[in-house]
Amino acid sequence: MRFFHLSDLHIGLRLLDRDIHEDQEYILQEIVRLAAEYRPDAVVIAGDIYDRAVPSADAVLLFDRFVSSLVSACPDTEIMMISGNHDSGSRVNVFRSVLQHQHIHMIGLPPENAEDHIEKVTLSDAFGPVHFYLLPFVKPSMVKQIVSQEEDESSLSYDESLRRLFSREDITTEERNILVSHQFYIPVGTDPEQMERMDSEICTVGNIDAVKADLLQDFDYAALGHIHKPMKVGKDVYRYCGTPMACSFSEAGQKKGVILVTLEEKGNVQIETIPLIPLRQVRILKGTLQELLDLSCEDYVRAELTEKEDLDVIDMKDRLYYAFPNLLEIRRQTLRTTDYTAEMDASEEMDEFSICRSFLNDLDEEEEALLREIVNVTREDAV
Numbered sequence: 193m194r195f196f197h198l199s200d201l202h203i204g205l206r207l208l209d210r211d212i213h214e215d216q217e218y219i220l221q222e223i224v225r226l227a228a229e230y231r232p233d234a235v236v237i238a239g240d241i242y243d244r245a246v247p248s249a250d251a252v253l254l255f256d257r258f259v260s261s262l263v264s265a266c267p268d269t270e271i272m273m274i275s276g277n278h279d280s281g282s283r284v285n286v287f288r289s290v291l292q293h294q295h296i297h298m299i300g301l302p303p304e305n306a307e308d309h310i311e312k313v314t315l316s317d318a319f320g321p322v323h324f325y326l327l328p329f330v331k332p333s334m335v336k337q338i339v340s341q342e343e344d345e346s347s348l349s350y351d352e353s354l355r356r357l358f359s360r361e362d363i364t365t366e367e368r369n370i371l372v373s374h375q376f377y378i379p380v381g382t383d384p385e386q387m388e389r390m391d392s393e394i395c396t397v398g399n400i401d402a403v404k405a406d407l408l409q410d411f412d413y414a415a416l417g418h419i420h421k422p423m424k425v426g427k428d429v430y431r432y433c434g435t436p437m438a439c440s441f442s443e444a445g446q447k448k449g450v451i452l453v454t455l456e457e458k459g460n461v462q463i464e465t466i467p468l469i470p471l472r473q474v475r476i477l478k479g480t481l482q483e484l485l486d487l488s489c490e491d492y493v494r495a496e497l498t499e500k501e502d503l504d505v506i507d508m509k510d511r512l513y514y515a516f517p518n519l520l521e522i523r524r525q526t527l528r529t530t531d532y533t534a535e536m537d538a539s540e541e542m543d544e545f546s547i548c549r550s551f552l553n554d555l556d557e558e559e560e561a562l563l564r565e566i567v568n569v570t571r572e573d574a575v
Contacts, residue, residue: 200238273326328374336353415433422448475492
């Protein structure tokens with residue numbers, strides 16, 4: 193059995209307020225083209241279908257065209273997707289029971305009631321059944337009603353909430369099991385602060401959403417979403433596929449692709465990354481003005497001028513925009529800095545929690561925890 197692993201489409205995203213609808217449409221059609229070529233038995237999308245909980249009409253239309261094209265290109269392929277932290281779970285969940293009869297599984301909400309379980313889709317091949325467990329993005333508050341063991345139990349961590357949620361499932365480890373999940377998983381013993389994160393990701397204060405990856409041990413493959421850089425989580429078979437195209441300048445230079453997973457008998461998993469080449473790259477170019485002008489291209493560019501003194505060039509910006517029609521940002525390096533500037537730079541590196549904390553004195557542990565929660569909720573609501 194073969195399936196595609198995708199995640200973090202972020203349809204409707206703007207790159208530094210630049211509309212990249214054309215680029216997203218292009219990359220989604222590239223995915224359809226690859227699906228038509230490889231004919232996978234399933235396509236899984238591990239969350240963050242949209243960039244915002246209330247997507248624009250254009251974003252919804254683009255997603256509709258993508259799914260329609262995918263179904264037309266591969267009518268026998270099972271399509272499975274979950275909501276991520278950027279999505280509205282209730283919106284993704286619409287027509288859930290109807291669509292599953294059309295080989296489309298859009299799972300927006302995790303189990304909410306005692307009788308509910310993680311959505312499971314079972315496919316079969318010559319080696320027997322393959323169980324896909326589809327778990328949308330989970331916050332502890334979403335599942336507290338069914339995982340809390342005592343009525344007065346205080347708020348659970350993300351890690352403990354997911355462990356209790358998984359303990360409710362009867363996973364047959366003798367058979368092949370795939371998890372599709374959108375969370376921040378980290379290898380056991382890893383400091384979450386050391387995990388490389390992209391500018392386009394939402395990071396919680398104190399990384400309170402971190403979940404230890406030993407929770408994945410019952411699965412033959414974990415198709416993960418949430419982290420925008422392609423990476424493994426402890427084992428080759430626990431993977432973030434990353435975004436199909438760069439969503440920020442922090443992703444410049446990353447090789448994007450679709451992960452093709454081939455399952456044979458139990459324990460035999462083969463993984464291949466099929467490259468995705470975008471319509472335009474996201475690039476950071478550094479050099480003198482003339483060096484930059486010599487690199488003229490139509491990619492999305494941040495131009496970083498390395499002259500150590502101010503340039504006496506009246507039409508500098510015009511020349512740069514002529515060389516780079518999709519120039520998004522110009523940065524300059526100079527020797528003229530002051531202590532005041534240094535202080536401003538330091539403050540800009542502080543996160544929201546640190547800035548708020550600097551204005552509030554003598555907070556105890558309970559008050560700091562409350563402040564962290566307020567900042568994290570505000571971040572989520574701003575998506």
